[in-house]
Amino acid sequence: MECRRAKAYSSSANLGSGFDILSMAHTAFYDIVEIEAEYGKELNITVEANSNIPTEIEKNSASYPVKKILEDIGISASVKIKVIKGVPEGLGLGSSGASAAAAVAAINDLFNLNLSKNDLVKYAMYGEAAVTGSPHPDNVAASIYGGVVSVISTNPVKVVEIPINYIFDILLFVPINIKIREKTKKAREMLPKMVSINDYVLNSRSISSLILGFVKGERDLIRLGLNDEIVEKARLPLFPYYPKIKNLALKYNAIGACVSGAGPSILVLTDKMTDENKIIEEGVKTCKEFNVECKVIKAKLAGGVLVERCY
Numbered sequence: 001m002e003c004r005r006a007k008a009y010s011s012s013a014n015l016g017s018g019f020d021i022l023s024m025a026h027t028a029f030y031d032i033v034e035i036e037a038e039y040g041k042e043l044n045i046t047v048e049a050n051s052n053i054p055t056e057i058e059k060n061s062a063s064y065p066v067k068k069i070l071e072d073i074g075i076s077a078s079v080k081i082k083v084i085k086g087v088p089e090g091l092g093l094g095s096s097g098a099s100a101a102a103a104v105a106a107i108n109d110l111f112n113l114n115l116s117k118n119d120l121v122k123y124a125m126y127g128e129a130a131v132t133g134s135p136h137p138d139n140v141a142a143s144i145y146g147g148v149v150s151v152i153s154t155n156p157v158k159v160v161e162i163p164i165n166y167i168f169d170i171l172l173f174v175p176i177n178i179k180i181r182e183k184t185k186k187a188r189e190m191l192p193k194m195v196s197i198n199d200y201v202l203n204s205r206s207i208s209s210l211i212l213g214f215v216k217g218e219r220d221l222i223r224l225g226l227n228d229e230i231v232e233k234a235r236l237p238l239f240p241y242y243p244k245i246k247n248l249a250l251k252y253n254a255i256g257a258c259v260s261g262a263g264p265s266i267l268v269l270t271d272k273m274t275d276e277n278k279i280i281e282e283g284v285k286t287c288k289e290f291n292v293e294c295k296v297i298k299a300k301l302a303g304g305v306l307v308e309r310c311y
């Protein structure tokens with residue numbers, strides 16, 4: 001039996017107004033997916049995990065993309081998938097996406113499929129569909145590529161890595177006593193079907209400012225860009241502490257703050273001008289005011305998915 005082990009990092013999607021477009025991989029957490037396989041008469045996939053995630057093939061974000069790849073290519077094999085969760089689930093940290101990213105990278109290497117990174121993203125999106133009912137591409141793109149990415153097309157999938165020319169650190173406020181079942185699915189149902197032209201313009205300005213800020217290495221543009229008028233506002237009941245945390249992050253001179261993915265975690269970008277300790281101290285107190293216990297994780301930008309042989 002051949003075996004591959006892949007490691008994929010957590011991610012924060014959206015980055016303000018880049019809903020389903022922008023995402024950032026970070027070193028906060030990672031998932032490992034090990035896949036063992038041997039050719040057989042028919043396709044048979046089993047999943048085991050070290051946490052309470054579903055192990056039905058079509059409901060697990062690691063196994064469903066693997067099934068899709070092997071069916072499309074026409075490979076009959078007996079496949080054992082082991083998911084070792086490191087990214088906490090349902091907290092807006094791209095947990096389902098990290099498993100999907102690791103799984104597609106492992107199966108690609110195991111069967112020498114030579115799929116491009118965009119193909120890996122395409123298949124990993126099935127993992128998100130399995131979990132949330134919609135194949136959002138942003139988390140899986142960041143976990144596969146690493147760094148900060150922009151998904152500029154989904155049909156066909158095209159992901160662009162954004163050159164980052166400003167050095168920053170990452171703080172994540174992670175609520176540890178909130179558990180919302182099918183959180184991303186619910187958060188997507190909260191979104192408006194129509195938006196005003198005014199909000200559309202404001203969001204377009206923010207997204208262009210953020211991308212230009214990263215590329216040109218201009219702090220002020222990144223700060224201006226980390227804003228959203230549509231998605232974060234519609235989902236505010238899921239993270240009522242967010243406006244207060246964002247205000248104090250800006251008060252203590254963070255570069256900016258936004259909701260991490262569909263929440264409830266909050267992403268704060270900092271640099272040497274930021275009073276991080278104050279943000280952490282007052283941010284944790286703010287969470288408590290809302291009866292939420294927040295753990296603060298410091299992280300850096302992470303690289304893309306890595307695959308090795310299992311020994």
Ligand SMILES: Nc1ncnc2c1ncn2[C@@H]1O[C@H](COP(=O)(O)OP(=O)(O)OP(=O)(O)O)[C@@H](O)[C@H]1O
Pocket residue numbers: 011013052053054059060061062083088089090091092093094095096097099100131132139181182183184185260261262263
């Ligand atoms: N391999 C997997 N890893 C993590 N969650 C999984 C996996 N397979 C299925 N799930 C289910 O998906 C849900 C987590 O997905 P959800 O979209 O709510 O969170 P997330 O991926 O952490 O957040 P976000 O997409 O906002 O970053 C949980 O209910 C979990 O049981």
Ligand SMILES: N[C@@H](CCO)C(=O)O
Pocket residue numbers: 013014019020021092093094136138139184187188260261262
């Ligand atoms: N773009 C997705 C990311 C989920 O992590 C959403 O906000 O629903």
